[in-house]
Structure formats: structure tokens, C-alpha cells
Amino acid sequence: MDNLDRGIIDLLRQNARASYGDIGVEVGLSASAVKRRVDRLVADKVIRGFTVQVDPNVDGMQTEAYVELFCRGTVAPDELRRILQGVPEVVDAGTVTGSADAIVRIRSRDIPSLEAALEKVRIAPNVDHTRSAIILSKLVNRSGD
Known part of the structure; x- marks a missing residue:
């Protein structure tokens, strides 16, 4: 895991529904590069799931x-x-x-x-x-x- 992965995770913690494109703009990657990283983080079980938080x-x-x-x-x-x-x-x-x-x-x-x-x-x-x-x-x- 590097600083780009940490940045992606931080953004997903704030909004798990953020698009790969929006995340890419924030971390300086293309949408496809963000998707590849997220897929790898999921496969490696760094990201264990996505959830809904209800008020x-x-x-x-x-x-x-x-x-x-x-x-x-x-x-x-x-x-x-x-x-x-x-x-x-x-x-x-x-x-x-x-x-x-x-x-x-x-x-x-x-x-x-x-x-x-x-x-x-x-x-x-x-x-x-x-x-x-x-x-x-x-x-x-x-x-x-």
C-alpha cells in the first residue's frame, strides 16, 4: 500500500459511492487506474466491504x-x-x-x-x-x- 492507495481509501471512507473519476481527480490518477487499485485493495482484503450508514x-x-x-x-x-x-x-x-x-x-x-x-x-x-x-x-x- 502506498500514499495513493491511502488517499483512495480516505476518499472512499468519506463517500463509498464516489466515482472512480472523482477519486482520480483528487489523487491524480485516471478513473481506470483508480478502479484497478480499488479492485486490488478489495482482492487483497485491505478493503473488506462497502456499506451504508443510516442516520x-x-x-x-x-x-x-x-x-x-x-x-x-x-x-x-x-x-x-x-x-x-x-x-x-x-x-x-x-x-x-x-x-x-x-x-x-x-x-x-x-x-x-x-x-x-x-x-x-x-x-x-x-x-x-x-x-x-x-x-x-x-x-x-x-x-x-
Whole structure:
């Protein structure tokens, strides 16, 4: 990967529907050269997919919380993944250092549905407890969601 590839990726992150010609103008390549590079980046699995990002305020999923997840004993990341993938309201999660075992981001329609999603996480056999913080306003959001 070189600086041209990074520039193409940056532009695709901003707008995955940008034309190869528009990207080419920005990075100084022809549309066909951009297409070849994008095809290679996809084939090499550098670009793993293209997606749609829907405004949570429009689709009714504007209630969000960060949840610290604390487990009983040692729980493998694959087990945490299995638990969390079963909760559709979980939009992001990762294991972390510190006292919590994982940080989970949950998005739901409202507080009652947030509570229901939290309960799905809490009843998993290896989960001891959770600690939640509801997001009041977003200050920085570079991921687009």
C-alpha cells in the first residue's frame, strides 16, 4: 500500500459511492487506474466491504450507551463475541485492559429497549455485571455513524 492507495481509501471512507473519476481527480490518477487499485485493495482484503450508514435519528435508533462488561472468571474473546453477536442492538464491542473485560456500544430506539438489550447481555452465564453510561451528545464522530 502506498500514499495513493491511502488517499483512495480516505476518499472512499468519506463517500463509498464516489466515482472512480472523482477519486482520480483528487489523487491524480485516471478513473481506470483508480478502479484497478480499488479492485486490488478489495482482492487483497485491505478493503473488506462497502456499506451504508443510516442516520440513527432517522431510523429511530438514537439512544446509545457505552457499557462496561464484567465477567465471572476468565472468558475467552470468542465466547464474548458469541454472547454479543446474539444481541442485535450491540453495534460495536471490544475487549479492553483494566477492570472491565469488554466495552460494548449499544444503540436502541429508547430507554426501555436499551434496558431490554442490556438484560440480554446480563443474563449470559459468564456475565457478572455491567456498568452503563448513556450518551447524551456526540462530540466527535469520525466513523460516520
